[in-house]
Amino acid sequence: MAAANVDHPASWRFCVAPMMDWTDRHCRYFHRRLSKHARLYTEMITAPALEHGDVPRHLDFDPEEAPVALQLGGSDPAGLAHAARLGERWGYDEVNLNCGCPSERVQTGSFGACLMADPVLVADCVKAMRDAVSVPVTVKHRIGLDANDEYGFVRDFVGTVRDAGCGTFIVHARNAVLKGLSPKENREVPPLRYEVVHRLKRDFPETTIVLNGGLADWRTIESELSVVDGVMLGRTAYHDPYFLAHADARLFGDEAPPRSRAEVLAAMVPYAAAQLARGTPLRSIVRHMLGLYHGCSGGRRYRQVLSNAARLKGAGPELLREALAEVEPALA
Numbered sequence: 001m002a003a004a005n006v007d008h009p010a011s012w013r014f015c016v017a018p019m020m021d022w023t024d025r026h027c028r029y030f031h032r033r034l035s036k037h038a039r040l041y042t043e044m045i046t047a048p049a050l051e052h053g054d055v056p057r058h059l060d061f062d063p064e065e066a067p068v069a070l071q072l073g074g075s076d077p078a079g080l081a082h083a084a085r086l087g088e089r090w091g092y093d094e095v096n097l098n099c100g101c102p103s104e105r106v107q108t109g110s111f112g113a114c115l116m117a118d119p120v121l122v123a124d125c126v127k128a129m130r131d132a133v134s135v136p137v138t139v140k141h142r143i144g145l146d147a148n149d150e151y152g153f154v155r156d157f158v159g160t161v162r163d164a165g166c167g168t169f170i171v172h173a174r175n176a177v178l179k180g181l182s183p184k185e186n187r188e189v190p191p192l193r194y195e196v197v198h199r200l201k202r203d204f205p206e207t208t209i210v211l212n213g214g215l216a217d218w219r220t221i222e223s224e225l226s227v228v229d230g231v232m233l234g235r236t237a238y239h240d241p242y243f244l245a246h247a248d249a250r251l252f253g254d255e256a257p258p259r260s261r262a263e264v265l266a267a268m269v270p271y272a273a274a275q276l277a278r279g280t281p282l283r284s285i286v287r288h289m290l291g292l293y294h295g296c297s298g299g300r301r302y303r304q305v306l307s308n309a310a311r312l313k314g315a316g317p318e319l320l321r322e323a324l325a326e327v328e329p330a331l332a
Contacts, residue, residue, distance in 0.1 A: 007136045007167035009208045011067070011094075012230035014247045015039040015170070016237045017212060018071040018096070018140070023238075026280075027288040028065045029271055031237070033264045034244040037252045040068045044098045046111070047074030047083040059090040062271075069094035071140070073101070073111045075121060077128035084129040084137065095129055097122070099141040102176035102186040113142050113176035119157045123164035130165045138168040140212070143196045144175040151196060158200055158207070168208040170232055171197045187213075187235075198227050218250060225251070240294040261292055265324050272317040282319065283312045298330025 016023065016031055018041035028040045045058050050072075061068060070087035072095060074080045084095045099122060101112035115122050122139065129137045139161055143154045158169055174190040181189055192214045201209040210230035215221055221231050236243055242261055248254035259267070272285050286306045293299035305311065305323040312319070 007138070007208050009229040011136075012039060012168060012170070012208055012210045012232075013037075013225070014251050015210060015230060015232040016041060016244070017232050017234035018042060018044055018069075018098070019234055019238060020044060020101075022288070024284075024288075025061045025065065026275070026285045027238075028068060029062050030264075030268060030285075030288050031241060031244055032065050033259065033267045034241055035247045036254065037248050038244055039094075040065060041096065042068065042070050042092075044071045044073045044101065045083075047072055047076065047079040050083040050086055051079055055086060059086060059092075061090075063091065066091070067093040069096050069138070071096040071098055073098045075110045075115060075125065077124045080125050081128040081132040084133045088133040088135050092135065094136045094138055095133060096138045096140055096170070097125060097129070099139055100172050100176065101183070102142075102178055102181070103183045104179070113145065114178060116141055116145055116154075116157055116176070119160035122157070123161050126161055126166045127164040136168060137166060138170060139166050140170040140172070142172050142174060142176040143193060146175065146177055146179075149175070149193075151199060154196065154200065155203060158204060162204060162207055166207075168210065169200070169204075170210040170212055171200065173197050173211060173213040194224065201228050218246065222250070238288075239291045241289070241291050242294065261296070262324055262328055264292065265289070265320055269317045269320050272320060276316060281312075282315050282317075283309075286312070286320070293327050293331075296327065296331060298327035301330070302327040 014037065016038055020043050023041060023043050031038065031040055049058060070092040072080055072083050087095050098112055099115045126137055173192050173194050173196060177186055177190060194211065197209060197211050208229045210232050211224050211228045212232040215231055215233050216236045224231055245258035272282060275285060276282060290303045290306055293302045302323050305326055
């Protein structure tokens with residue numbers, strides 16, 4: 001079917017990054033208790049996993065997580081088109097192609113950041129997905145590979161993929177070093193160069209350009225949003241999740257007061273109960289919530305309650321109430 005997707009820049013104004021082993025369905029449900037408007041992303045799911053694996057296990061999510069995007073890994077246009085169709089059928093609002101992950105394990109599968117060296121192949125993948133689905137197809141990528149700091153490299157990559165119909169690019173403002181650095185080091189060692197992302201927005205004004213990398217305070221975020229269309233937060237959103245609670249008012253004009261930390265915690269109790277009834281271990285849910293009281297008095301005790309393996313074993317949702325009882329008196 002012909003793609004009819006139209007990218008609206010406001011949809012990407014504030015996003016939470018796809019993060020392996022972190023942004024699973026339980027994490028996203030928790031983050032949605034904090035912000036109504038943030039755009040959430042799955043962990044990267046490979047196209048072969050959706051072709052040969054347990055599709056519901058990979059794709060099921062709670063409708064309350066929306067808007068939520070499916071991030072795919074792969075380099076075969078037909079396989080990615082199949083995966084994109086499944087994502088649209090499951091109800092995802094966007095399909096995102098990972099061209100930014102630098103891990104050697106991902107490179108072995110011929111996807112991730114190494115794909116930036118073959119923009120024509122990426123364009124073929126994007127076109128195949130756009131022809132298969134009506135939701136937006138986007139690309140997340142870096143600004144360069146290894147020691148190549150030339151702006152022309154990323155400019156030509158974006159131009160080629162844009163011509164295949166991609167209207168939104170999420171740009172991690174660091175190079176990807178494909179050999180010699182771990183994924184963690186690749187998030188810290190290559191220098192941030194926001195000016196490259198700014199230049200992309202000037203050169204491709206009709207595209208939606210989202211800045212990713214190192215964003216950790218509202219002053220910087222609001223300043224960058226005067227230049228680019230959107231921002232994407234990763235580690236800040238995960239380790240200090242209550243940061244998200246301020247996004248709706250600051251960036252979307254939402255006049256409703258944000259939920260308090262205690263209200264967020266209370267809102268997770270019925271979700272935890274429902275998931276436990278399905279056989280989900282409580283640890284799988286609460287591990288994403290450990291940073292809720294980041295920087296608060298009593299926060300350490302709160303984390304201890306929810307990370308105690310002995311207490312988690314066999315515990316029910318009442319453990320969340322116990323954690324709340326530990327931290328709220330300290331705050332008061």
